[in-house]
Amino acid sequence: MKVHVDRQRCQGHSRCYDLAPELFDVDDLGNGFELGDGTVPAGLEDKAALAQANCPEHAIEIRES
Amino acid sequence: MTDSKVTDWATDFDHTDPAWVQDPYPIWDDLRSRCPVAHTDRYGGAWLPVTHRGVAAVAYDTEHFTSRSVVVSNVKPGPEDLPAPIGLAPPITSDPPFHSLARRLLLPAFSPRAIAALEPMTRDLCRELLDATGGRSEIDAAVDYAQHIPLKVIVGMLGFPQEDADIFRRFIHMVLESVDMPAEARIEQVERGEIVDYLEEQIADHQAHPRDDLTSFLIAAELDGTRLAPEMVRGTVLLLMIAGIDTTWSAIGSALWHLGLHPGDRKRLSAEPELLPSAVEEFLRAYAPVTMARMVAQDFELEGRSLREGDWLLLPFPSANRDPSVFPEPDRVILDRADNRHAAFGLGIHRCLGSNLARMELRVALGEWLARYPDFEVSDPSAVTWSAGQVRGPRSIPVRIAS
Ligand code: HEM
């Protein structure tokens, strides 16, 4: 599983970083991005889903791969 | 214009009507089921979308809707009155493309890491306020606690004198709660009156004595290689003052009011403080304090209604947050609600710049209160009063502390 922040949609609500700092970080302007290549380590799938379900801008994509 | 009572909310709504001020949720529920975009001739003509879809459509559309004026009042600015796309208080009153420049300037000061550094100071401040209430069994959770927290935090960030807290409170009231004043008096007050004098004095003091705070940062900041115009520094300071204080105080107050009326939630949150982050989001959803406004920039069809250039439009994020098509059981507060894409901080490019700060203040303020007073109740629910205008929150919450 991989997560990806669509930078066009992200408005920096920081929900992803609050909920799943293992998977996301924010830059100096507060906009979110996935750590590394976005691969979700085993056991963190629920956190990825939680971040997605709380992003008000629908900016987080989850891909099964 | 606001002297007559509303009888039909679909055709004659008024957000300063006593019924709306007391409890707007039933009004929005009713409209959502029969008239998702209401209209009024008051204020020179205004619209009100109440569904999540309608609110989001407007928030995302910066072409047909301008932020030039975001507080609905009897003063409807004409095309010449405000310097579009900048407005009186950038970035909240700015439109693209200028908006992102003004916003980018401020974002680093409000990033999650910058805000985390303010947490210890905020915690101390909450504890001091609670210390000052010690020993009393009746306290006012709004007057004695909630209202002071964001005021002190923002005054500190701007580097203004802490003893000016009362002056600030009066200004905020003047700008946000006096929409039914005659137009001339309002303009006089906001654009030429004592607020501007006060800010100019503070800015001059910072020019003479630069220090490590937001005001000095703005004075020294450059946009495209040039210093900010003095009106822009003043407008931005005015915005931070106004946007950061009564909003957060309302959110803290509404959460304490809820907990003081719902012993089950109060006990659960006291016993499981690890629920605080999700509870904060749920309070923000259920009691979102801020309704914004736009002006129609170009004629537009919104859910079957024909909006005309120059019309006002109220943008009730609190109503979007209670839309049952997005939030199951929208009127129930569920402290650990898992899916919560609430719009309390807006949607799109104007997403609240202070959202990280507001969340931190809420989490700390509620956590400290519950640690000190795990057992309390609203002593007289009918004595609770609510603010009028576009920022809604309890202004008096008498509570009884169990000994
Ligand atoms: C619970 C507290 C708060 C709530 C509910 C809230 C809500 C909002 C909302 C809904 C907007 C969007 C405006 C729009 O779409 O036109 C907004 C914008 C803004 N807020 Fe907040 N706010 C809060 C606290 C704060 C704080 C603490 C600050 C700063 C000290 C702040 C500063 C701003 C600024 C500067 C903007 C304009 C951003 C832009 O236009 O790009 N707010 N706020």
Ligand code: SF4
């Ligand atoms: S929650 Fe969504 S909008 Fe917020 S920072 Fe993360 S991706 Fe961006």
